[in-house]
Amino acid sequence: MYQWAFKVAEEKLSGSLPRRWSHVxxxxxxxxxxxxVSGEDADLLESAAILHDVGYAPDLATTGFHPLDGAVFLxxxxxxxxxxxxxxxxSYAALEAELRGLSAELSxxxxxNGPLRDALWYCDLNTTPDGEEVDARExxxxxxxxxxxxxLVTTFITSAAxxxxxxxxxxxxxxxxx
Numbered sequence: 001m002y003q004w005a006f007k008v009a010e011e012k013l014s015g016s017l018p019r020r021w022s023h024v025x026x027x028x029x030x031x032x033x034x035x036x037v038s039g040e041d042a043d044l045l046e047s048a049a050i051l052h053d054v055g056y057a058p059d060l061a062t063t064g065f066h067p068l069d070g071a072v073f074l075x076x077x078x079x080x081x082x083x084x085x086x087x088x089x090x091s092y093a094a095l096e097a098e099l100r101g102l103s104a105e106l107s108x109x110x111x112x113n114g115p116l117r118d119a120l121w122y123c124d125l126n127t128t129p130d131g132e133e134v135d136a137r138e139x140x141x142x143x144x145x146x147x148x149x150x151x152l153v154t155t156f157i158t159s160a161a162x163x164x165x166x167x168x169x170x171x172x173x174x175x176x177x178x
Contacts (some may be wrong), residue, residue, distance in 0.1 A: 001080070005047035008077070012057035019129055024053050026131025030123035036178035037171060041116050048086040048116075049123050051079075055087075065102050067093035071109050085110045086117060091124045092160040099156055115174060122171035125164055136168045 006028075013021040031038070031049035038045040055061065055070025062069055071088035088109035097106040111117065125136040134142075140161050147153040157164075 001043050001083070002046045002050070005050050005083070009050045009054055012054050012060065016058050017056055020053055020056050022131035023127060023129050024050050024131075026127040026133070027052060027123045029131075030126055030133065031119070034119050034123070034171070034175060037119055037174045038116060044080075044082060044086070045116055045119055045123075047083055048090070048120050051083070052087050052090045052120065052124060063100075063102060063105070065093075065097065065100055065106075067091075068097065068102060068106055082112070085112060086120055089117060091121050092163055095160050095163075096153075096156045099152055115171070118167040118171045119174075121164060121167040125168055136165060140164070 009024055010021070013024065028046055028049040031042075031046040034045065035042045051070065051074065053066055053070065054073060055066035055068065057073075060069050060073045062072070067088050067090055071084050074084045074087055088106060089111040094103070094106060094111060097103045122136070125139050126133055128134045128139065128142070129146075140157055143157045144154050147157075
């Protein structure tokens with residue numbers, strides 16, 4: 001599945017959004033480092049990592065909320081359900097959907113609320129926009145700085161930080177225990 005996911009992400013992001021393409025490749029590298037945590041779901045985690053931001057692709061951005069736009073696209077091309085749902089709910093998308101008035105639309109997708117979801121959040125939050133590894137707390141600070149104090153994304157990331165960091169910490173603990 002990962003090879004297919006890589007090709008889809010590359011087709012949608014590499015030409016139009018090269019920095020986003022670098023980011024998702026870095027997120028996938030973080031996912032590969034968590035094979036001991038993801039076990040039999042390693043391929044699924046790596047596939048979700050490379051596809052988590054596919055909804056930013058200009059031809060897919062219908063609502064302007066990339067987790068939802070990406071999940072809708074993946075569902076349309078018959079991606080596996082768990083992959084679609086992981087993309088839809090990556091990095092506490094439910095909270096941002098609420099702030100954007102898109103909770104009803106996102107509710108079509110299930111948040112599996114477990115170790116694999118936490119691992120995807122970990123991978124995203126520990127990767128810079130350029131694909132480099134970074135501490136999640138530094139990444140949150142970078143997002144706030146990039147968007148500025150009055151942006152909806154800053155409001156979201158400020159409110160989401162405790163839950164996002166809890167997922168990062170749970171994943172780190174699982175990795176250390178394995």
